[in-house]
Amino acid sequence: MSLDAAxxxxxxxxxxxxxxxxxxxxxxxxxxxxxIFPVEESxxxxxxxxxxxxxxxxxxxxxxxxxxxxxxxxxxxxxxxxEQHAPVYEELGLFAVDLTPAAIGxxxxxxxxxxxxxxxxxxxxxxxxxxxQATIPxxxxxxxVADVEYAxxxxxxxxxxxxxxxxxxIDKFTQTxxxxxxxxxxxxxGKAIITLNPAEPPIMMRNTxxxxxxxxxxxxxxxxxxxxxxxxxxxxxxxxxxxxxPTVKDQADxxxxxxxxxxxxxxxxxxxxxxxxxxxxxxxxxMTSAALGAAERVAQQSVxxxxxxxxxxx
Amino acid sequence: xxxxxxxxxxxxxxxxxxxVDHQFTPEEMAEVAAALDAxxxxxxxxxxxxxxxxxxxxxxFAAADTEEYLDAVVPELxxxxxxxxxxxxxxxxxxxxxxxxxxxxxxxxxxxVTEADVSEDHFEYVKDRGIEANGLLMLSHMAxxxxxxxxxxxxxxxxxxxxxxxDSAGALLPTDVRERISLxxxxxxxxxxxxxxxxxGLGIGNTLAALEEGAVTTDGCLRGLGAGSGNAQIEVLVGVxxxxxxxxxxDFFGVMDAAEDVLVxxxxxxxxxxxxxxxxxxxxxxxxxxxxxxxxxxxxKYDLDPREILVKLGEMEVVGGQEDLITDxxxxxxxxxxxxxxAEAASDD
Numbered sequence: 001m002s003l004d005a006a007x008x009x010x011x012x013x014x015x016x017x018x019x020x021x022x023x024x025x026x027x028x029x030x031x032x033x034x035x036i037f038p039v040e041e042s043x044x045x046x047x048x049x050x051x052x053x054x055x056x057x058x059x060x061x062x063x064x065x066x067x068x069x070x071x072x073x074x075x076x077x078x079x080x081x082x083e084q085h086a087p088v089y090e091e092l093g094l095f096a097v098d099l100t101p102a103a104i105g106x107x108x109x110x111x112x113x114x115x116x117x118x119x120x121x122x123x124x125x126x127x128x129x130x131x132x133q134a135t136i137p138x139x140x141x142x143x144x145v146a147d148v149e150y151a152x153x154x155x156x157x158x159x160x161x162x163x164x165x166x167x168x169x170i171d172k173f174t175q176t177x178x179x180x181x182x183x184x185x186x187x188x189x190g191k192a193i194i195t196l197n198p199a200e201p202p203i204m205m206r207n208t209x210x211x212x213x214x215x216x217x218x219x220x221x222x223x224x225x226x227x228x229x230x231x232x233x234x235x236x237x238x239x240x241x242x243x244x245x246p247t248v249k250d251q252a253d254x255x256x257x258x259x260x261x262x263x264x265x266x267x268x269x270x271x272x273x274x275x276x277x278x279x280x281x282x283x284x285x286x287m288t289s290a291a292l293g294a295a296e297r298v299a300q301q302s303v304x305x306x307x308x309x310x311x312x313x314x
Numbered sequence: 315x316x317x318x319x320x321x322x323x324x325x326x327x328x329x330x331x332x333x334v335d336h337q338f339t340p341e342e343m344a345e346v347a348a349a350l351d352a353x354x355x356x357x358x359x360x361x362x363x364x365x366x367x368x369x370x371x372x373x374x375f376a377a378a379d380t381e382e383y384l385d386a387v388v389p390e391l392x393x394x395x396x397x398x399x400x401x402x403x404x405x406x407x408x409x410x411x412x413x414x415x416x417x418x419x420x421x422x423x424x425x426x427v428t429e430a431d432v433s434e435d436h437f438e439y440v441k442d443r444g445i446e447a448n449g450l451l452m453l454s455h456m457a458x459x460x461x462x463x464x465x466x467x468x469x470x471x472x473x474x475x476x477x478x479x480x481d482s483a484g485a486l487l488p489t490d491v492r493e494r495i496s497l498x499x500x501x502x503x504x505x506x507x508x509x510x511x512x513x514x515g516l517g518i519g520n521t522l523a524a525l526e527e528g529a530v531t532t533d534g535c536l537r538g539l540g541a542g543s544g545n546a547q548i549e550v551l552v553g554v555x556x557x558x559x560x561x562x563x564x565d566f567f568g569v570m571d572a573a574e575d576v577l578v579x580x581x582x583x584x585x586x587x588x589x590x591x592x593x594x595x596x597x598x599x600x601x602x603x604x605x606x607x608x609x610x611x612x613x614x615k616y617d618l619d620p621r622e623i624l625v626k627l628g629e630m631e632v633v634g635g636q637e638d639l640i641t642d643x644x645x646x647x648x649x650x651x652x653x654x655x656x657a658e659a660a661s662d663d
Binding site for chain 1: 335336337370371372374375376377402403404406407408426428429431432434435456607611615630631632633634635636638639641642645
């Protein structure tokens, strides 16, 4: 069965998500796009009107007004706003997919733990960060065949694709992503680093994942695991591309003491689909793609779950 | 800041960490700090080369935690102030909190020259703790004077007590330094500082140019020990500034002794920065100086000339913190080379 959904927050992320749902949503039917400004003052709401999607302009009041139309909301506002909205969604029995860094619900990465999170009855799930969506699957791919003692990720994003929210809360990005590498990726310890690069033309979103594993690790097995997860991620993020398969650094390649560990370096790029945001903004694209991917899993699971809001009221 | 004409900041224990692959021990740091304190240095800066939180696979794990380094250095300082460095995106407010608790007097917060708006929270935090905050605009050859002024004004608005022009690639010429510093001095109400790298042989000359245009705080290292070919050699700077008639606090003989008797015995030959072909290429291509030793290691692994990798990185306009892209570039260059060699071999048949 399919799920009816609304997007709250018609900014860059919300608008890109709208196009993705309209383009390739399978079990997700978009019913409404909700903002806080009149349509003529909101590019995102205007885009919704142009696409024939109904809109609401009174924020959370619009959510309350139209709540019987949808079962699931995508929160594309900000962490502070989601903290205010979350109790309302819960009261209305709406499933929330949170694209902000609020992280009220558990971190969710579609290919790693979405089914598990949804099956465990959570009705508010958080999409970690863009860097987390890009790199956690790779850490998980290594960890499922070799214990990851330490994982470190770097995200390099084009300056033009980093909005004021990311810039003002850059610590939130590194802290949340590091926690995601541990809690979802399975690393014993995680560290995250982000750089903004103003080069023109803008750079594609690039990420590096370092995993520290025991020196006896079967590297071919790791490469195979990474290759499999790359295909799975490509199922919902078409522009996801591993550009350097896990490559070994040993003691000869570093200036610090590695003990009995080696480092596996994996690199990837994310090219956006370019529905609304330019292709270099893969960092935004992977968030919206992952949110849609997670929602599709919610829809699949809701077939035999009465827990989803709206269904039990019927 | 100081009663002297110019404040000198010694970064041997911070930028110098790049030269030793971040392997100073806390004991070594304590010894150097004691010698600098005895020489009446204004400020010493301590942390991983890439700032607090920089200890990582990408930049190299340090031999000890920031906490251990600070705890070793703090007891050695009497009148000399202690500075720490933080790059938002690499370290967080948590590290600032820890450093202030342990006795840091100054927090220096560094961003890429066009990205100052990632630092607002960090300045706010430091000002709330009631200590000095300095803003550092890195790779300042990558933006023109007007853009740099805009970014510096953001840092001023966030609460910075001083803004530094960082020539992180050692790529600025004296005229570039003059036009940038003079505009900042004219338009800002806070102090202006300068940070040189010697990759084009201009470390001392550029520093003098900056001071002549009105900069009042400037960086250097004992023997120039820093990333790339090193920074302004601070014992030389002290001598030069005395000759030029500046009133400064550090004692010339004391700083010379700290360099020759204390630091030099700790440093291996291959660690002491030199203005060799690879570091010259950093300045020429405009690449972040700390890429040097990483690029050499990667060059060796892929059997590539480090200069070839640096030129490519310069063309890509990589910024500080992107050391992982060295491997990315080298692996692609090696692939192209191998494919070319294979094609040649095939056509020879």
